[in-house]
Amino acid sequence: xxxxxxxxxxxxxxxxxxxxxxxxxxxxxxxxxxxxxxxxxxxxxxxxxxxxxxxxxxxxxxxxxxxxxxxxxxxxxxxxxxxxxxxxxxxxxxxxxxxxxxxxxxxxxxxxxxxxxxxxxxxxxxxxxxxxxxxxxxxxxxxxxxxxxxxxxxxxxxxxxxxxxxxxxxxxxxxxxxxxxxxxxxxxxxxxxxxxxxxxxxxxxxxxxxxxxxxxxxxxxxxxxxxxxxxxxxxxxxxxxxxxxxxxxxxxxxxxxxxxxxxxxxxxxxxxxxxxxxxxxxxxxxxxxxxxxxxxxxxxxxxxxxxxxxxxxxxxxxxxxxxxxxxxxxxxxxxxxxxxxxxxxxxxxxxxxxxxxxxxxxxxxxxxxxxxxxxxxxxxxxxxxxxxxxxxxxxxxxxxxxxxxxxxxxxxxxxxxxxxxxxxxxxxxxxxxxxxxxxxxxxxxxxxxxxxxxxxxxxxxxxxxxxxxxxxxxxxxxxxxxxxxxxxxxxxxxxxxxxxxxxxxxxxxxxxxxxxxxxx
Amino acid sequence: xxxxxxxxxxxxxxxxxxxxxxxxxxxxxxxxxxxxxxxxxxxxxxxxxxxxxxxxxxxxxxxxxxxxxxxxxxxxxxxxxxxxxxxxxxxxxxxxxxxxxxxxxxxxxxxxxxxxxxxxxxxxxxxxxxxxxxxxxxxxxxxxxxxxxxxxxxxxxxxxxxxxxxxxxxxxxxxxxxxxxxxxxxxxxxxxxxxxxxxxxxxxxxxxxxxxxxxxxxxxxxxxxxxxxxxxxxxxxxxxxxxxxxxxxxxxxxxxxxxxxxxxxxxxxxxxxxxxxxxxxxxxxxxxxxxxxxxxxxxxxxxxxxxxxxxxxxxxxxxxxxxxxxxxxxxxxxxxxxxxxxxxxxxxxxxxxxxxxxxxxxxxxxxxxxxxxxxxxxxxxxxxxxxxxxxxx
Numbered sequence: 001x002x003x004x005x006x007x008x009x010x011x012x013x014x015x016x017x018x019x020x021x022x023x024x025x026x027x028x029x030x031x032x033x034x035x036x037x038x039x040x041x042x043x044x045x046x047x048x049x050x051x052x053x054x055x056x057x058x059x060x061x062x063x064x065x066x067x068x069x070x071x072x073x074x075x076x077x078x079x080x081x082x083x084x085x086x087x088x089x090x091x092x093x094x095x096x097x098x099x100x101x102x103x104x105x106x107x108x109x110x111x112x113x114x115x116x117x118x119x120x121x122x123x124x125x126x127x128x129x130x131x132x133x134x135x136x137x138x139x140x141x142x143x144x145x146x147x148x149x150x151x152x153x154x155x156x157x158x159x160x161x162x163x164x165x166x167x168x169x170x171x172x173x174x175x176x177x178x179x180x181x182x183x184x185x186x187x188x189x190x191x192x193x194x195x196x197x198x199x200x201x202x203x204x205x206x207x208x209x210x211x212x213x214x215x216x217x218x219x220x221x222x223x224x225x226x227x228x229x230x231x232x233x234x235x236x237x238x239x240x241x242x243x244x245x246x247x248x249x250x251x252x253x254x255x256x257x258x259x260x261x262x263x264x265x266x267x268x269x270x271x272x273x274x275x276x277x278x279x280x281x282x283x284x285x286x287x288x289x290x291x292x293x294x295x296x297x298x299x300x301x302x303x304x305x306x307x308x309x310x311x312x313x314x315x316x317x318x319x320x321x322x323x324x325x326x327x328x329x330x331x332x333x334x335x336x337x338x339x340x341x342x343x344x345x346x347x348x349x350x351x352x353x354x355x356x357x358x359x360x361x362x363x364x365x366x367x368x369x370x371x372x373x374x375x376x377x378x379x380x381x382x383x384x385x386x387x388x389x390x391x392x393x394x395x396x397x398x399x400x401x402x403x404x405x406x407x408x409x410x411x412x413x414x415x416x417x418x419x420x421x422x423x424x425x426x427x428x429x430x431x432x433x434x435x436x437x438x439x440x441x442x443x444x445x446x447x448x449x450x451x452x453x454x455x456x457x458x459x460x461x462x463x464x465x466x467x468x469x470x471x472x473x474x475x476x477x478x479x480x481x482x483x484x485x486x487x488x489x490x491x492x493x494x495x496x497x498x499x500x501x502x503x504x505x506x507x508x509x510x511x512x513x514x515x516x517x518x519x520x
Numbered sequence: 521x522x523x524x525x526x527x528x529x530x531x532x533x534x535x536x537x538x539x540x541x542x543x544x545x546x547x548x549x550x551x552x553x554x555x556x557x558x559x560x561x562x563x564x565x566x567x568x569x570x571x572x573x574x575x576x577x578x579x580x581x582x583x584x585x586x587x588x589x590x591x592x593x594x595x596x597x598x599x600x601x602x603x604x605x606x607x608x609x610x611x612x613x614x615x616x617x618x619x620x621x622x623x624x625x626x627x628x629x630x631x632x633x634x635x636x637x638x639x640x641x642x643x644x645x646x647x648x649x650x651x652x653x654x655x656x657x658x659x660x661x662x663x664x665x666x667x668x669x670x671x672x673x674x675x676x677x678x679x680x681x682x683x684x685x686x687x688x689x690x691x692x693x694x695x696x697x698x699x700x701x702x703x704x705x706x707x708x709x710x711x712x713x714x715x716x717x718x719x720x721x722x723x724x725x726x727x728x729x730x731x732x733x734x735x736x737x738x739x740x741x742x743x744x745x746x747x748x749x750x751x752x753x754x755x756x757x758x759x760x761x762x763x764x765x766x767x768x769x770x771x772x773x774x775x776x777x778x779x780x781x782x783x784x785x786x787x788x789x790x791x792x793x794x795x796x797x798x799x800x801x802x803x804x805x806x807x808x809x810x811x812x813x814x815x816x817x818x819x820x821x822x823x824x825x826x827x828x829x830x831x832x833x834x835x836x837x838x839x840x841x842x843x844x845x846x847x848x849x850x851x852x853x854x855x856x857x858x859x860x861x862x863x864x865x866x867x868x869x870x871x872x873x874x875x876x877x878x879x880x881x882x883x884x885x886x887x888x889x890x891x892x893x894x895x896x897x898x899x900x901x902x903x904x905x906x907x908x909x910x911x912x913x
Contacts (some may be wrong), residue, residue: 151912426589
């Protein structure tokens with residue numbers, strides 16, 4: 001079986017395969033051009049009489065739960081990443097699979113992190129065939145060098161949910177870590193000894209998987225409420241000593257950046273939002289947890305205080321900073337898909353206006369509307385952008401995989417999507433003629449902001465008109481690129497092989513681009 | 521044993537810099553080892569620059585290691601030159617072309633509300649300094665540069681003056697305390713520096729020495745443009761001599777440095793600043809008497825913007841026209857602070873209007889209401905309006 005076969009040029013002009021890991025796939029047809037009409041995934045129909053009458057589904061060990069779930073060759077296993085780089089459970093699952101001699105598994109994590117480096121030995125030994133999920137760090141390197149048996153599959157958070165819900169991915173066993181659970185499998189992430197926040201990612205998995213295992217280190221008496229995972233969906237409950245390290249949830253910083261250049265970028269973003277007339281009473285916007293995003297929110301916060309206005313909702317990655325804003329009366333609601341910092345958990349648990357959200361609510365392409373499309377403005381980072389406003393957040397200019405897509409593609413559907421980037425990093429210009437990997441089509445990127453200026457997508461005539469006399473450094477993106485190239489010099493183009501190692505899926509399930517093998 | 525010399529910096533937290541290690545060999549030609557995260561993109565470019573430079577200095581046999589952290593060409597060139605010149609005695613200078621933006625001269629009375637200090641040997645901070653729009657950028661060779669790094673810093677500052685676009689900020693260099701500072705002038709005067717800050721200035725003679733050295737270099741190199749001076753008064757004696765210093769040739773502004781001054785007084789710098797009230801007032805008075813700009817000391821608590829704001833307001837009310845800063849985020853606070861307020865603008869506008877009216881009517885005497893207005897008052901009023909305009913009012 002070829003990993004990728006029968007390449008065609010898609011609507012974005014990228015050569016993409018129509019067969020991936022032996023299965024037929026659809027090339028990208030353009031934004032909002034593909035609307036599948038088939039029925040969604042059909043979960044197994046369980047019967048309550050097959051489950052313990054007293055509701056007690058606790059089994060001895062994770063190994064026993066996996067055996068009882070029927071773990072065998074070729075299965076698809078899902079885990080989620082609420083502990084991010086502190087997750088212990090995924091590694092345990094594949095260690096057990098190796099011990100049992102199981103081969104050719106497909107791992108579908110909601111995201112993988114450097115802590116999952118031990119999976120490499122299972123990829124090498126054939127226990128895991130390939131990974132469908134964000135690839136970075138050691139796993140990204142492994143895949144970039146073409147060492148993975150199957151083709152990698154990069155989906156956005158929303159795209160993963162959609163794929164599970166519409167039947168593109170069929171999960172055999174979902175292993176869901178929860179910081180607290182009861183014997184029935186009711187579970188959440190806000191109680192127990194190591195709470196991690198809302199459980200945004202497992203919801204499609206537990207509804208559609210053949211078998212669902214809840215793994216916790218804190219068993220509490222029935223009922224475990226709130227039940228973000230409902231025991232009614234759970235087959236087995238496993239109690240372990242440790243399931244993850246919440247200290248590792250935050251890898252970077254969740255404090256406002258001190259870098260003067262990044263502060264300037266954030267200030268440009270905030271001033272742009274104000275000048276464009278987006279900053280109004282009742283605004284809904286997204287707030288990232290990174291240093292620049294937080295700085296942006298901090299500038300917006302000052303502007304709101306000055307204007308005497310408040311937001312209706314802020315969607316986040318919640319941080320202490322957002323919680324403080326809500327407590328100061330600067331937003332009515334926080335929509336929270338991931339807690340960045342233990343200091344946000346009390347608010348999430350106790351304040352009804354701090355609403356846990358799932359991927360379905362916020363990002364799903366097949367939902368009947370979603371939260372991000374209702375956001376007035378979203379500010380994102382990126383590794384590369386190009387003069388046609390295309391954006392790449394997954395790979396380095398030499399093709400090496402750096403990050404997962406996360407919510408990046410999904411956020412493109414907001415009313416105004418801003419990409420905020422430094423104009424160069426380590427002498428490598430960020431604005432290119434053409435992005436190495438296409439992750440977001442340029443027609444959806446509204447504004448690119450660097451410390452050297454603000455480039456508005458020519459399609460957004462409304463934004464151009466609104467900010468015309470703002471005094472902001474509004475510039476043509478090509479002029480900005482020219483200036484940056486003059487500072488840095490023009491980098492040589494790295495050689496990329498023809499061999500595809502992973503595909504990038506668009507939010508609708510079509511294939512947007514491929515990632516190619518790194519030569520050296 | 522072969523002589524090995526190094527220049528530059530390399531390490532985990534270093535950005536936009538490189539470390540060059542050079543050893544001259546007897547034979548075998550030039551061997552260059554490059555360690556760089558961006559080798560794939562700029563490796564060929566860096567190697568050919570290094571080869572060209574070695575050839576320029578007639579180095580035929582050498583082992584050179586370049587450990588790079590994303591340095592631009594002008595930095596790499598400076599580091600290589602600094603390494604070579606520690607081994608070879610030569611007057612030659614390896615100069616990259618000067619960018620057209622860096623050939624302008626500045627006016628004597630241009631605005632100098634903010635001047636941003638950059639450590640002269642830290643290239644990372646220089647690259648984007650101009651985008652923060654300070655009125656002036658100081659490449660510092662004095663206190664922010666370690667003693668062992670003074671030489672390589674001078675070469676780097678020279679190259680920075682030629683290669684980095686400061687987007688309209690005045691290009692300033694703070695030389696070392698005399699007499700060492702006189703040697704620094706050789707590195708910067710021929711390369712379109714606009715203004716020299718003379719630290720720990722105490723006497724007129726020091727300014728004369730600087731002027732003479734600049735004149736000598738200009739004559740040798742046949743340079744025509746003006747180079748302004750901003751002496752920094754940092755001692756009790758300097759304060760006493762401040763008028764004579766301010767009135768010296770080419771001096772366009774007089775600054776005060778309070779850290780050293782308070783140490784010289786035998787006291788400590790406080791937030792209220794009572795201990796330096798006399799000195800600050802004296803500096804303003806001397807500068808105004810000499811018709812130049814009085815410039816205040818830096819405010820060193822970079823995290824406290826509210827305190828900075830208060831400090832700027834006091835400084836402005838004492839009569840200062842600007843102050844130093846050590847973090848780009850201080851710049852907007854300083855600019856807003858020194859920008860005239862509505863009341864000042866209104867009054868200035870009335871004076872200028874009255875003057876224009878009088879000119880139109882052919883009147884020799886300008887009056888506003890019952891008050892006569894002298895020429896310096898009109899000039900000051902016009903300056904206030906210009907400053908308001910620059911400050912965005």
